[in-house]
Amino acid sequence: MKIEVLGMGCPKCKQLLNNVQKAVDQKGIVAELVKVEDMDKITEYGVMMTPALVLDGVVKVAGKVSSVEEIKGLL
16 A cells, blocks of 8 residues: 655644644555655645645545544555
């Protein structure tokens, strides 16, 4: 599984990345976790508000920081 966190490095983006790492660890999932800060790549996904969470190329959440529990539900 490839998990991408889209964002330019704001505190909310960092919090989402942290929450994703916790969710992955708690579920015991093997995943490639990538932080995407390139605005061109972010807009390629059609994301207009960050942070955003992308699972295997599909945008699941945009414009908010999902909780660890919400992320676990998406995984």
